[in-house]
Amino acid sequence: MDHAGRNVAVPGEINKVFSVNPVGMIVMYTLAPEKLVAWNFTITSGYKKFILPQYRDLPDLGGWYANKSCNTEELLKINPDLIVSFGSVDQTAISLADRIQQQMDIPVVIVNSELGKLDQAYEFMGELLGARDRAGELAAYCRDTVDDVIEKAKLIPEEEKIRVYYAEGNQGLETDPRGSPHTEVLDLVGGINVADVPVKGGMGMTPVSLEQVLAWNPGVILTATMGPMGGEEGMVYNSITTDPRWSTIKAVQDKRVYDIPDKPFNWFDRPPSVNRIIGVKWLANLLYPDVYKYDLKAEVKDFFSHFYHYELSDQEIQDLLAQS
Structure with missing residues (x-):
């Protein structure tokens, strides 16, 4: 069965x-x-x-x-x-x-x-x-x-939770809200998903306007290019960090726009598979380093060895985490 x-x-x-x-x-x-x-x-x-x-x-x-x-x-x-x-x-x-x-x-x-x-x-x-x-x-x-992660997330005071926008699509103007299969990593680590839109089935990716994102004013923006599934690497990240229309958003001003690592598969989503298990530790550390305290380089090395049958060099780990 x-x-x-x-x-x-x-x-x-x-x-x-x-x-x-x-x-x-x-x-x-x-x-x-x-x-x-x-x-x-x-x-x-x-x-x-x-x-x-x-x-x-x-x-x-x-x-x-x-x-x-x-x-x-x-x-x-x-x-x-x-x-x-x-x-x-x-x-x-x-x-x-x-x-x-x-x-x-x-x-x-x-x-x-x-x-x-x-x-x-x-x-x-x-x-x-x-x-x-x-x-x-x-x-x-x-x-x-x-x-x-569930246990440690309980230690984060409500008032210290970080507001996050997940920027998808070529312009960064598609997203998925809390409760979507595409944002489970963010929900799990205790981030606040600012996207106030309905959950969309299938591939998700609800279109939003720049005005909506400006109003949500996230403290952190996560960008994704869908890795080998399509999209030019770093395109959304480069667009958001250089386009003056995004420049008043807190995440951009504080230089807290991060390109989600995506090798060999995206660590956060698309596809929402076991690649997210290392993504959980990456994002947990990124948002709340004082709570999670993972040795990320060691965790990444261990994950790749266990799951991808691959032994990473120190340089490769550095390259994987470059924009993030």
Whole structure:
């Protein structure tokens, strides 16, 4: 039974897995890369170096997410044993999984990828793939991180909480509010999301006006370029920090605009997968260094080693954190 309560018949041995979207793709890469048959987007050159050489050139078959379509013809040639659909567990997810399963005649399981439930996602996948030990290790890491942050966030006095704007889109004028799957990292660490807009389903990214952002007057702005999923690196950060129309905002005046680290995948969102576990520690330290006190360089090194099978050099750590 999957996380949506669907009874799905799966093979006794699963060696080939495809993910509906990048959320599951990243979990699969961290857990059992040898079973991942394809990427959902092309991993571009600046990001490839953090991926193990034998998986860098897996085919990009797209997927069933955002405005992407899946190259079903190529996928059927590969003939995976299982398709995984990570994300929110709701009627939309159930309908999509049922439709793909019917269309492809391949079992599709739904897995809840909420930030606080990533440990359960790993344990579930570990059972399915016969990778319980590895899954248990990664699950414990996720659980310990989330639990630690929840406890420390309670120590932040309400009046000291920092007002944050998450700037998305090419102009920085799209955002997601508190309670969105795209802002779980900010919610968890105890930041105040200034975006007073409704939660938008799917990809989110509610358009806002510069006047709204000026009125919210955040103390910190986080910028994102969606990493290898698209967008020119540093574009939004450069725009906000140099455009005079943004210059009266407190975050800009105080030089507290930060470009979210995004290698090999964005640390905050897009895709909202396990990449956010190191993002939690990064943002916690950034907003409340006196509360969290993480040794960030050591944490980043440890995370990359555990999850991405990659040993970072000191210079690489410095480069990853350059604009942030």
